Amino acid sequence: MNVSGKKFSQESIGSERCEELEKSSSFYQKVYSEIEEIGWEPLRRLGGDLTFFSFHILDEKRRGHVLEIQLDRDYPKSPPSVSADVPFMFTLDWSISSRLKDVMFQFHKHLDNLQEFWSVLDDIDKSLCVVDVKQPSRASPVRRIDAGNDCILVVHINFDDPKSLPECRFIGPAPPAMHMNNLHMIWRRNSKKWSKEKSFPENLECILGTELPKPQGLQEEDDHQQVECGICYAQFLPTDEELGTRSGTRTDYTCENISCNKSFHSLCLTDWLRSITTTRQSFDVLFGNCPYCSDPVAVKISNK
Amino acid sequence: MATSASPSNKALSKIACNRLQKELIEWQRNPPTGFTHKVTDNLQRWIIEVIGAPGTLYANDTYQLQVDFPEHYPMESPQVIFLHPAPMHPHIYSNGHICLDILYDSWSPAMTVNTICISILSMLSSSTEKQRPTDNDRYVKNCKNGRSPKETRWWFHDDKV
Numbered sequence: 001m002n003v004s005g006k007k008f009s010q011e012s013i014g015s016e017r018c019e020e021l022e023k024s025s026s027f028y029q030k031v032y033s034e035i036e037e038i039g040w041e042p043l044r045r046l047g048g049d050l051t052f053f054s055f056h057i058l059d060e061k062r063r064g065h066v067l068e069i070q071l072d073r074d075y076p077k078s079p080p081s082v083s084a085d086v087p088f089m090f091t092l093d094w095s096i097s098s099r100l101k102d103v104m105f106q107f108h109k110h111l112d113n114l115q116e117f118w119s120v121l122d123d124i125d126k127s128l129c130v131v132d133v134k135q136p137s138r139a140s141p142v143r144r145i146d147a148g149n150d151c152i153l154v155v156h157i158n159f160d161d162p163k164s165l166p167e168c169r170f171i172g173p174a175p176p177a178m179h180m181n182n183l184h185m186i187w188r189r190n191s192k193k194w195s196k197e198k199s200f201p202e203n204l205e206c207i208l209g210t211e212l213p214k215p216q217g218l219q220e221e222d223d224h225q226q227v228e229c230g231i232c233y234a235q236f237l238p239t240d241e242e243l244g245t246r247s248g249t250r251t252d253y254t255c256e257n258i259s260c261n262k263s264f265h266s267l268c269l270t271d272w273l274r275s276i277t278t279t280r281q282s283f284d285v286l287f288g289n290c291p292y293c294s295d296p297v298a299v300k301i302s303n304k
Numbered sequence: 305m306a307t308s309a310s311p312s313n314k315a316l317s318k319i320a321c322n323r324l325q326k327e328l329i330e331w332q333r334n335p336p337t338g339f340t341h342k343v344t345d346n347l348q349r350w351i352i353e354v355i356g357a358p359g360t361l362y363a364n365d366t367y368q369l370q371v372d373f374p375e376h377y378p379m380e381s382p383q384v385i386f387l388h389p390a391p392m393h394p395h396i397y398s399n400g401h402i403c404l405d406i407l408y409d410s411w412s413p414a415m416t417v418n419t420i421c422i423s424i425l426s427m428l429s430s431s432t433e434k435q436r437p438t439d440n441d442r443y444v445k446n447c448k449n450g451r452s453p454k455e456t457r458w459w460f461h462d463d464k465v
Contacts (some may be wrong), residue, residue, distance in 0.1 A: 078433065147390075230414065231378060231413040232319045232378075233322065233327070234323070237319075238319060272379050274375075275379045291413050292414045
């Protein structure tokens with residue numbers, strides 16, 4: 001009696017397990033074929049059970065974006081959840097017959113809508129001295145700009161109308177310095193002069209009637225055309241026995257994040273990535289993060 | 305045997321030496337407000353004078369920072385301590401060790417002596433009372449023989465100060 005009972009329950013577990021496997025294999029097949037429709041090239045990460053992956057996507061201006069997609073086990077009944085470095089997410093239009101390429105399509109459309117917003121941000125990041133510690137993010141509409149004399153200008157860009165007069169605050173040393181009070185007054189008095197025809201930095205300088213500090217990187221790159229490595233600060237690696245044939249080589253790796261664009265010697269970047277524990281290695285490629293903007297980087301380990 | 309307070313005495317690598325020279329030039333061209341680098345011929349150990357920012361608890365106080373660079377700087381962070389007497393601050397121990405994540409786990413070669421100084425000054429400026437960390441005595445006792453703060457396993461928990 002006992003034995004047969006046990007057997008019975010084993011069989012039922014077996015068939016449940018079969019059903020589950022069948023379900024998951026059809027899930028895998030579906031996800032695979034849908035990724036194939038998009039293409040494997042933009043795929044950056046893929047979770048082992050195919051419920052999580054991310055795509056690297058270039059927009060019109062070739063800015064890189066990472067779209068992360070999370071699937072529920074009963075996909076496509078429940079829509080995928082998506083996240084990306086955008087100031088706000090689009091509402092996903094989803095039906096049971098929708099596919100991942102539809103998500104891609106909608107994300108691309110969303111990116112297109114944000115082009116003007118990012119052009120304004122890029123303009124600010126390129127020509128003004130943005131003081132955020134790390135590389136400013138594309139998701140944030142806020143920029144903190146050095147206005148000279150220890151005064152900081154905090155601007156909030158309106159993403160629906162990025163070229164309009166931004167919300168603006170001034171932060172400075174306490175007690176408020178003359179300089180800051182002046183800037184604040186001038187801003188209030190002149191804000192009518194804001195013009196959508198002019199670029200954002202031009203507008204700021206025009207309203208404040210003063211030249212704002214330029215970003216350090218820009219000044220340096222103007223000084224000498226050659227690009228220095230963001231880690232060792234040299235254009236060429238030193239001549240050293242230990243470095244072998246790589247002695248004296250130029251920077252040969254550039255961060256793909258367009259607004260970062262830092263150059264490195266792959267040797268320096270490899271040395272750095274090897275010295276921290278979060279780096280992953282697959283065959284001869286190291287996967288880690290850019291020390292400047294934290295975007296993913298992948299460097300091939302070069303042999304001497 | 306006497307142990308020296310400096311980390312390892314290995315000379316700077318060529319790469320470290322080159323980078324530090326550039327950092328020093330940039331510092332001389334554009335020093336962070338409130339800091340003075342004391343000129344010496346030692347590139348591997350910088351002594352930097354700090355003046356507390358006006359309007360803060362440390363206004364007009366002067367302190368000295370000692371920055372020691374490892375052989376493979378900037379792949380490793382420099383060792384930064386306050387020389388005696390260290391400022392009274394909830395994250396600064398009486399032996400000069402500083403509890404600040406960028407000096408240890410969060411270090412990245414994108415940072416420089418200049419950005420470290422700014423972080424330290426900002427840490428001082430946001431303090432609301434001149435006080436030692438609560439575990440000061442225990443910590444300092446454990447650090448005898450000039451142990452480097454880089455050997456401490458820091459636990460960063462308070463981002464307000």
